[in-house]
Amino acid sequence: AIAVLGSTNMDLVAYVPTAPRLGETVTGSAFRTIPGGKGANQAVAAARAGGAVSMIGAVGADDFGTQLRTALADAHVDTGGLRTVGGASGIAHIVVDDDGGNSIIVVPGANGTVGGLADGDDARIAAAGALLLQLEIPLSGVLAGARAARAHGVRVVLTPAPAQPLPGELLANTDLLVPNEHEAAALTGTSDPYKAAAELLATVPEVVVTLGAEGSLYAARGAEPVLVPAPRVQAEDTTAAGDTFVGALAVASGEGRPMPEALAWASAAAALSVQRAGASASMPYRHEIDAFTG
Numbered sequence: 001a002i003a004v005l006g007s008t009n010m011d012l013v014a015y016v017p018t019a020p021r022l023g024e025t026v027t028g029s030a031f032r033t034i035p036g037g038k039g040a041n042q043a044v045a046a047a048r049a050g051g052a053v054s055m056i057g058a059v060g061a062d063d064f065g066t067q068l069r070t071a072l073a074d075a076h077v078d079t080g081g082l083r084t085v086g087g088a089s090g091i092a093h094i095v096v097d098d099d100g101g102n103s104i105i106v107v108p109g110a111n112g113t114v115g116g117l118a119d120g121d122d123a124r125i126a127a128a129g130a131l132l133l134q135l136e137i138p139l140s141g142v143l144a145g146a147r148a149a150r151a152h153g154v155r156v157v158l159t160p161a162p163a164q165p166l167p168g169e170l171l172a173n174t175d176l177l178v179p180n181e182h183e184a185a186a187l188t189g190t191s192d193p194y195k196a197a198a199e200l201l202a203t204v205p206e207v208v209v210t211l212g213a214e215g216s217l218y219a220a221r222g223a224e225p226v227l228v229p230a231p232r233v234q235a236e237d238t239t240a241a242g243d244t245f246v247g248a249l250a251v252a253s254g255e256g257r258p259m260p261e262a263l264a265w266a267s268a269a270a271a272l273s274v275q276r277a278g279a280s281a282s283m284p285y286r287h288e289i290d291a292f293t294g
């Protein structure tokens with residue numbers, strides 16, 4: 001089983017020919033509300049990939065909160081650890097222009113209340129084979145989750161996004177770190193992913209740097225790094241590619257598959273997702289991933 005401790009956001013997406021500048025009003029072509037948040041996205045990705053997933057976090061006491069909870073339940077994610085707290089749910093206000101470029105404002109709302117573990121969370125984490133963490137809840141919450149997982153011998157998989165400096169204790173309690181190339185550069189100050197991965201191995205035993213269409217780089221202590229190429233596909237929408245990748249990777253490695261094989265399977269899942277629009281809507285099901293990998 002897989003536990004996810006992290007964010008749920010309603011993505012409020014406006015599509016415009018050209019994004020407005022400060023003080024300007026423009027007419028958009030479409031608007032959509034799409035359940036998202038890195039935590040929830042990883043949970044849905046893992047569930048669709050065939051994992052038994054439980055989500056720990058918080059939604060607000062508003063309509064978005066109800067919708068976010070329902071979206072997770074519809075994906076067969078256990079929401080017993082998803083609290084409803086007073087106030088607003090987390091939202092991401094996203095403007096997408098005709099070139100596919102975007103600008104995003106995240107208002108954490110209920111996610112900001114997940115500063116530690118609540119009743120039952122320790123047991124949920126202990127019951128899992130892996131705990132997936134990201135950085136869209138307070139660092140104190142992320143750290144509490146990592147500590148609990150380590151205490152129970154549960155594998156800690158950290159996606160260090162959005163990029164920010166990480167406390168040493170968090171890295172010390174992390175088994176697998178999965179930055180994209182920008183996050184790897186932000187953490188190390190080097191834009192060469194091989195060098196960044198080597199540097200990160202000083203603090204964590206295993207690193208996967210995702211490289212977009214170039215694939216992913218796997219590095220473990222005492223072994224040569226392995227570059228796993230991404231399948232060549234026509235990318236339509238790369239939103240949440242990284243979250244899809246991590247969710248599928250957790251499922252495959254949780255089944256005992258060796259890392260290079262698990263990475264190839266996760267790459268297939270992410271490649272399928274980028275060919276379709278919508279973050280969580282684009283995430284593939286297990287049979288689709290199996291069919292794609294042959």
Ligand code: ADP
Nearest residue numbers: 180210211212213215230235241242267270271
């Ligand atoms: P993030 O979405 O976090 O920015 P990346 O852009 O590195 O992360 O993408 C994560 C993974 O998704 C990549 O390692 C790759 O497997 C897959 N992926 C992303 N973009 C593409 C693409 N254009 N074609 C094929 N696979 C892709």
